[in-house]
Amino acid sequence: MDHYSEQLDGIFQALADPTRRAVLARLGKGPASISDLAEPFDMALPSFMKHIHFLEGSGLIQTRKQGRVRTCVIEKQRFQAVEAWLSQQRSLWEGRTDRLEQFVTKAQAEGD
């Protein structure tokens, strides 16, 4: 349960930036080089590279350099951490928690 937590910090933070989400969207269609990925953005390359490093650090992408070209690939399975967290969260408010449910019901009655 707390295994996720460290990963989630990085993953959610990686997702909190529009440039990085756009990169992920692009990589969703298939691998690409740094310069291909950077091309749509009005940003200096070193700045863009920071986003790539951030994404790689979070595990959402993987990169590999062959010759002078670094190719980036999306790491689909990493997104499962987000889905798992969402499921956990949803399970809480859908009352799929045994003892706690009584407390929840009571709290909600008082809250309303």
Place this chain on the structure above:
Amino acid sequence: MDHYSEQLDGIFQALADPTRRAVLARLGKGPASISDLAEPFDMALPSFMKHIHFLEGSGLIQTRKQGRVRTCVIEKQRFQAVEAWLSQQRSLWEGRTDRLEQFVTKAQAEGD
């Protein structure tokens, strides 16, 4: 939609902190006051309040003050934005980029 993207910035950023995720988990079980929410954390109240404000700003929670007590409630709909984004992302790497994306975008708009 760029409005959609800005929402995601805030939402993902809100989710990128373990304290805030813990607050959401707690609120998933039902409404709670600020001091109830703050109690588990070894943190000064003003510091904790920043997290509450952040969460409220992202729309993931709503708060209401009655007397001297502010009660916080989770905004379940808001999580749809995350699920929508995940669906979009998955649709990209699964190669279906037309109908589902529209469905997702529409669902998000109605979720507001």
Place this chain on the structure above:
DNA sequence: CGAATAGTGATCCATAAGGCTAAGTATCAT
């Protein structure tokens, strides 16, 4: 009324994030 409770407001501080430029390294093409 007076005291405890519940939250605010106003700083302050250190570090991280996200951008920049300028210069450097390693390939690849000719």
Place this chain on the structure above:
DNA sequence: ATGATACTTAGCCTTATGGATCACTATTCG
């Protein structure tokens, strides 16, 4: 061998984040 290409490294800058404190207001309770 030279030059272009594709990154990299190293700084620098500004703003945001996540924490703290101290002083303050507004309720509620005895």
